[in-house]
Amino acid sequence: xxxxxxxxxxxxxxxxxxxxxxxxxxxxxxxxxxxxxxxxxxxxxxxxxxxxxxxxxxxxxxxxxxxxxxxxxxxxxxxxxxxxxxxxxxxxxxxxxxxxxxxxxxxxxxxxxxxxxxxxxxxxxxxxxxxxxxxxxxxxxxxxxxxxxxxxxxxxxxxxxxxxxxxxxxxxxxxxxxxxxxxxxxxxxxxxxxxxx
Amino acid sequence: xxxxxxxxxxxxxxxxxxxxxxxxxxxxxxxxxxxxxxxxxxxxxxxxxxxxxxxxxxxxxxxxxxxxxxxxxxxxxxxxxxxxxxxxxxxxxxxxxxxxxxxxxxxxxxxxxxxxxxxxxxxxxxxxxxxxxxxxxxxxxxxxxxxxxxxxxxxxxxxxxxxxxxxxxxxxxxxxxxxxxxxxxxxxxxxxxxxxxxxxxxxxxxxxxxxxxxxxxxxxxxxxxxxxxxxxxxxxxxxxxxxxxxxxxxxxxxxxxxxxxxxxxxxxxxxxxxxxxxxxxxxxxxxxxxxxxxxxxxxxxxxxxxxxxxxxxxxxxxxxxxxxxxxxxxxxxxxxxxxxxxxxxxxxxxxxxxxxxxxxxxxxxxx
Numbered sequence: 275x276x277x278x279x280x281x282x283x284x285x286x287x288x289x290x291x292x293x294x295x296x297x298x299x300x301x302x303x304x305x306x307x308x309x310x311x312x313x314x315x316x317x318x319x320x321x322x323x324x325x326x327x328x329x330x331x332x333x334x335x336x337x338x339x340x341x342x343x344x345x346x347x348x349x350x351x352x353x354x355x356x357x358x359x360x361x362x363x364x365x366x367x368x369x370x371x372x373x374x375x376x377x378x379x380x381x382x383x384x385x386x387x388x389x390x391x392x393x394x395x396x397x398x399x400x401x402x403x404x405x406x407x408x409x410x411x412x413x414x415x416x417x418x419x420x421x422x423x424x425x426x427x428x429x430x431x432x433x434x435x436x437x438x439x440x441x442x443x444x445x446x447x448x449x450x451x452x453x454x455x456x457x458x459x460x461x462x463x464x465x466x467x468x469x470x471x
Numbered sequence: 472x473x474x475x476x477x478x479x480x481x482x483x484x485x486x487x488x489x490x491x492x493x494x495x496x497x498x499x500x501x502x503x504x505x506x507x508x509x510x511x512x513x514x515x516x517x518x519x520x521x522x523x524x525x526x527x528x529x530x531x532x533x534x535x536x537x538x539x540x541x542x543x544x545x546x547x548x549x550x551x552x553x554x555x556x557x558x559x560x561x562x563x564x565x566x567x568x569x570x571x572x573x574x575x576x577x578x579x580x581x582x583x584x585x586x587x588x589x590x591x592x593x594x595x596x597x598x599x600x601x602x603x604x605x606x607x608x609x610x611x612x613x614x615x616x617x618x619x620x621x622x623x624x625x626x627x628x629x630x631x632x633x634x635x636x637x638x639x640x641x642x643x644x645x646x647x648x649x650x651x652x653x654x655x656x657x658x659x660x661x662x663x664x665x666x667x668x669x670x671x672x673x674x675x676x677x678x679x680x681x682x683x684x685x686x687x688x689x690x691x692x693x694x695x696x697x698x699x700x701x702x703x704x705x706x707x708x709x710x711x712x713x714x715x716x717x718x719x720x721x722x723x724x725x726x727x728x729x730x731x732x733x734x735x736x737x738x739x740x741x742x743x744x745x746x747x748x749x750x751x752x753x754x755x756x757x758x759x760x761x762x763x764x765x766x767x768x769x770x771x772x773x774x775x776x777x778x779x780x781x782x783x784x785x786x787x788x789x790x791x792x793x794x795x796x797x798x799x800x801x802x803x804x805x806x807x808x809x810x811x812x813x814x815x816x817x818x819x820x821x822x823x824x825x826x827x828x829x830x831x832x833x834x835x836x837x838x
Contacts, residue, residue, distance in 0.1 A: 336486070344482050345475075353486060360490040367501050374559065382562050 281412040288416025290464040294392050295424040296457055301392030305425055306450050315429035321383045323418030326393050329358045330414025333397040334407050354397045362388045392421055427457060510590040525551060525580040535600040535697045537639065541652050542581035551580040555590035601627060602697040605668065607690050613753035616674040617719050618685055621667060622694055629665040632658060634705060634730035635723040638668060638698030642680045645687060654680035657809065657835060659722035661729035668696065671722040703835040711739035711800040712807060715818050717746065717790060720810035721754060723835055727807060728761055737766040741800060744772045745790030749781035771797060791817045801825035808834035
């Protein structure tokens with residue numbers, strides 16, 4: 275595949291075939307706990323998308339220009355985490371100061387995101403898969419959108435489940451996990467469209 | 472080897488320092504809201520550093536809003552009316568605010584941040600609320616699980632309180648809590664003893680404050696309290712009064728009765744105190760001594776499960792049954808109740824059946 279289209283291929287793969295939530299099962303805790311309402315799920319999903327796209331690119335720069343030259347690749351876990359934490363904190367402060375609407379819609383989710391493992395996961399995958407800067411950015415963006423898509427689908431289903439009759443033993447997290455499993459199987463239907471390693 | 476190690480440490484330190492520096496700069500620029508004015512009840516004006524939660528800003532200026540959780544948004548007590556400059560509700564406030572309170576612009580002050588000039592309304596009596604530094608003068612076991620804590624006020628040296636009110640006790644960091652927390656306790660001391668506060672604290676298994684008081688607190692320790700709070704105090708009428716308490720509910724009732732004796736009140740008073748067996752009874756002599764000091768007072772302790780070795784000659788039965796049997800003053804009297812929610816609800820029911828209107832029943836529920 276030509277170099278220009280590779281980032282785009284990775285982007286679509288990250289959304290559909292290699293959905294970080296449904297194939298890697300990363301970011302499950304907030305996926306299960308915040309997916310009760312469509313509106314809050316959308317807020318969280320957009321915040322995740324934004325933070326994931328930016329931090330993956332940021333971490334690529336840190337990795338390539340700081341860690342690799344000093345042969346400190348093994349420190350990437352800890353460095354990535356503090357970069358993500360600092361970025362999220364900064365963004366929260368900026369949003370709180372300059373946009374009340376955005377703060378109410380997204381800002382309150384930002385502290386939740388620092389500990390979302392899908393975000394660290396995206397940064398680590400980009401290293402393992404040796405992506406370029408552009409590809410990393412699109413991979414982060416795609417993974418975030420994939421996560422958003424999955425949590426929106428889940429929230430839509432869970433809103434309908436509220437009036438459904440569910441066996442007592444399966445109520446709450448039980449049925450949510452079963453649904454997540456079905457969704458993962460449904461997403462397997464995208465397999466073969468695009469493959470990325 | 473050592474060189475690589477040093478470089479790793481240096482690099483990671485550099486990254487951390489850089490990010491920390493960035494945060495400090497952001498804090499001083501983006502996070503700096505300058506000073507804001509808080510106008511309280513239309514006349515008092517405070518200048519505070521902007522960007523901090525209202526509860527903390529008021530605390531810093533010596534205005535104490537009651538809060539049980541210490542500002543984490545988990546108790547819903549620190550409500551304040553913000554009449555000007557309030558802006559929109561935060562999602563973290565909404566679980567505690569009813570539709571009615573929303574219409575009156577009531578906010579949760581530990582979540583609401585002061586970012587511009589605002590005007591608030593708080594009850595006048597909160598101005599008399601102060602923070603006191605005290606020293607533990609004595610500790611005494613009243614029963615197997617209730618401890619009397621007597622505090623000597625150091626700074627300020629005196630308190631102005633109404634008998635029956637409560638204070639908040641600050642528990643410092645220790646093994647059960649990694650930040651100071653506040654818990655409310657009624658004062659058992661008489662208001663005329665302005666230099667002391669007495670508390671009666673019952674041990675609750677794993678209770679953060681009660682464990683601290685029972686297992687860690689020693690004579691001579693410094694204790695921070697703030698108060699007084701609450702509208703549980705003796706109303707100024709001539710009606711006969713019926714007091715009902717159980718366990719450490721003794722505290723505010725004792726304060727009220729001592730205050731009456733102190734002031735030479737001639738009101739008729741009956742005090743029903745419920746306990747399980749003799750080992751749960753305390754301060755019997757003090758209460759019986761009040762019978763001769765006061766014009767018309769009777770102390771009626773009752774045991775629900777007296778043990779053979781108790782040799783009990785007093786009333787027997789649930790406190791509700793004893794009240795039903797003996798509280799003949801109910802129709803024209805007023806009642807002061809302090810104890811567990813279950814006991815209070817049951818007693819309110821009995822008093823109403825005896826003909827006491829609900830608006831003359833005052834209570835302080837432990838919760």
